[in-house]
Amino acid sequence: MPTTPSTIPTVKLLIAGKFIESQTTEWRDIVNPATQQVLARVPMATPAEVDAAVAAGKEAFKTWRHTPIGVRARIFLKYQQLIRDNIKEIASILTAEQGKTLPDAEGDIFRGLEVVEHAANIGNLQMGELANNVATGVDTYTVQQPLGVCAGITPFNFPAMIPLWMFPMAIACGNTFVLKPSEQDPMSTMRLVELAIEAGIPPGVLNVVHGGESVANAICDHADIKAVSFVGSTRVGTHVYNRASLAGKRVQCMMGAKNHAIILPDAHKEQTLNSLVGAAFGAAGQRCMALSVVILVGETQAWIPELVARTRTLTVGNGALAGTDVGPLISCAAKDRVESMIARGAGEGAKLELDGRLPPLTGSAREGNFVGPTIFSGVKPGMAIYDQEVFGPVLCIAEAPSLEAAIAMINANPNGNGTALFTQSGAAARKFQEEVDVGQVGINVPIPVPVPLFSFTGSRASKLGDLGPYGKQVVMFYTQTKTITERWFDDSSVSTGVNTTISLR
Ligand code: NAD
Numbered sequence: 001m002p003t004t005p006s007t008i009p010t011v012k013l014l015i016a017g018k019f020i021e022s023q024t025t026e027w028r029d030i031v032n033p034a035t036q037q038v039l040a041r042v043p044m045a046t047p048a049e050v051d052a053a054v055a056a057g058k059e060a061f062k063t064w065r066h067t068p069i070g071v072r073a074r075i076f077l078k079y080q081q082l083i084r085d086n087i088k089e090i091a092s093i094l095t096a097e098q099g100k101t102l103p104d105a106e107g108d109i110f111r112g113l114e115v116v117e118h119a120a121n122i123g124n125l126q127m128g129e130l131a132n133n134v135a136t137g138v139d140t141y142t143v144q145q146p147l148g149v150c151a152g153i154t155p156f157n158f159p160a161m162i163p164l165w166m167f168p169m170a171i172a173c174g175n176t177f178v179l180k181p182s183e184q185d186p187m188s189t190m191r192l193v194e195l196a197i198e199a200g201i202p203p204g205v206l207n208v209v210h211g212g213e214s215v216a217n218a219i220c221d222h223a224d225i226k227a228v229s230f231v232g233s234t235r236v237g238t239h240v241y242n243r244a245s246l247a248g249k250r251v252q253c254m255m256g257a258k259n260h261a262i263i264l265p266d267a268h269k270e271q272t273l274n275s276l277v278g279a280a281f282g283a284a285g286q287r288c289m290a291l292s293v294v295i296l297v298g299e300t301q302a303w304i305p306e307l308v309a310r311t312r313t314l315t316v317g318n319g320a321l322a323g324t325d326v327g328p329l330i331s332c333a334a335k336d337r338v339e340s341m342i343a344r345g346a347g348e349g350a351k352l353e354l355d356g357r358l359p360p361l362t363g364s365a366r367e368g369n370f371v372g373p374t375i376f377s378g379v380k381p382g383m384a385i386y387d388q389e390v391f392g393p394v395l396c397i398a399e400a401p402s403l404e405a406a407i408a409m410i411n412a413n414p415n416g417n418g419t420a421l422f423t424q425s426g427a428a429a430r431k432f433q434e435e436v437d438v439g440q441v442g443i444n445v446p447i448p449v450p451v452p453l454f455s456f457t458g459s460r461a462s463k464l465g466d467l468g469p470y471g472k473q474v475v476m477f478y479t480q481t482k483t484i485t486e487r488w489f490d491d492s493s494v495s496t497g498v499n500t501t502i503s504l505r
Pocket residue numbers: 153154155156157158180181182183211212213214216217231232233234236237239240254255256257287288389391417456458462
């Protein structure tokens with residue numbers, strides 16, 4: 001498993017402003033999922049290194065918390081420009097370690113860049129409230145104060161966007177941060193971290209430790225960490241939520257998904273079919289907002305052959321090559337899992353309309369973790385391919401007699417991350433958005449990930465914690481509200497006598 005040849009580059013930790021080599025004995029290979037080439041080795045940080053990162057954050061917080069808004073904002077103005085200037089280079093690292101196509105890798109970085117731009121507007125976002133004359137001569141106002149050292153634990157599927165959901169907003173609010181990227185693809189995250197330091201984030205304000213379960217657990221338990229942001233699977237997120245909450249922290253966990261789209265007979269057919277194919281198979285289905293279930297209502301059930309035909313036109317291959325639509329899965333284990341889910345779906349009675357196992361490949365891609373687009377029809381709740389998050393290029397088609405029945409099916413699924421309705425009826429769209437119990441709702445928009453003016457959210461098993469990443473909600477998450485009530489006296493307003501009632505008047 002782990003190799004240690006000295007010719008393979010190592011991923012560094014960032015502690016107190018210095019990129020340092022870990023002293024650990026435990027390393028993991030970072031592997032190009034399209035070719036199996038080992039790109040680098042990532043350390044599993046030691047407990048002492050986690051402690052040092054948190055201590056650096058705690059020390060830096062003493063001064064960073066008092067840094068003027070303008071100084072904080074200007075760092076993020078510079079940072080967004082540095083990301084723009086380096087987007088091609090970061091995208092090529094991201095594609096090599098994660099597998100998604102180069103244009104999609106740029107999209108991953110761009111969606112994070114938008115959050116950095118938003119962080120540069122922190123002056124408007126972190127404002128308190130003031131009420132004048134709440135009692136005679138008395139004013140009340142609130143301030144949004146940073147919490148201290150915050151931490152982030154991120155998944156493999158968006159190694160640029162999701163770290164950028166976290167540390168820019170936390171730091172812009174005056175906190176310091178310890179980031180633990182996914183151990184499967186931390187290299188593009190680290191390039192973004194280097195640029196953040198170049199943009200002027202002071203030593204100790206941003207720290208990075210690498211590792212898996214034990215480092216994540218150390219973050220959950222650490223007494224000096226005040227808040228934890230987690231994005232990843234429901235199983236791990238639930239564990240992180242419980243463990244970190246028990247240790248007294250604020251926690252937000254954005255977790256797994258099973259995103260359904262309902263297709264009504266009045267939907268624009270051309271637009272809808274193109275949207276479905278892109279949303280189901282882009283990034284090889286490894287998006288938390290990927291479309292994994294289509295519910296065909298009424299006569300749209302006749303659209304299946306055309307959906308399959310369009311899907312067949314997608315090219316599977318190395319994401320670094322122009323013309324590729326569907327890259328590899330992140331690991332051999334992920335490929336094995338997705339293939340066994342496909343076998344299970346066929347065994348459970350769903351109709352395999354398109355089998356993506358053993359896609360045609362050439363050259364070094366023959367070694368890669370490729371599964372091509374796969375479509376099942378006749379899928380029903382109770383089948384494993386419906387009940388579980390597959391996280392691969394597998395689209396399940398179910399049927400429903402009406403919009404009401406389709407909404408009921410979505411609401412009965414445990415997950416509530418994203419959903420979409422395709423229709424030309426405003427009345428149907430309104431009913432859907434009112435009644436569906438899902439965080440992100442798209443109307444003729446297959447992947448409705450909100451821009452940073454809004455916050456990412458989620459419902460039921462897809463989210464734990466009240467406040468979501470970025471947008472306005474995350475400012476509440478990363479700050480503590482303090483309410484100040486004050487009265488200033490001049491000689492003419494000094495009251496006489498003692499008042500023992502609770503009233504302020
Ligand atoms: P994962 O849960 O396996 O890993 C996420 C993070 O948790 C990683 O940093 C990993 O090192 C750490 N981790 C893994 N096992 C752990 C354990 N036992 N204890 C503590 N920490 C542990 O997720 P993944 O496979 O990297 O990412 C895919 C999952 O993320 C999918 O379920 C997807 O839906 C979800 N996701 C959700 C969103 C969202 O916003 N809702 C966004 C992206 C991805």
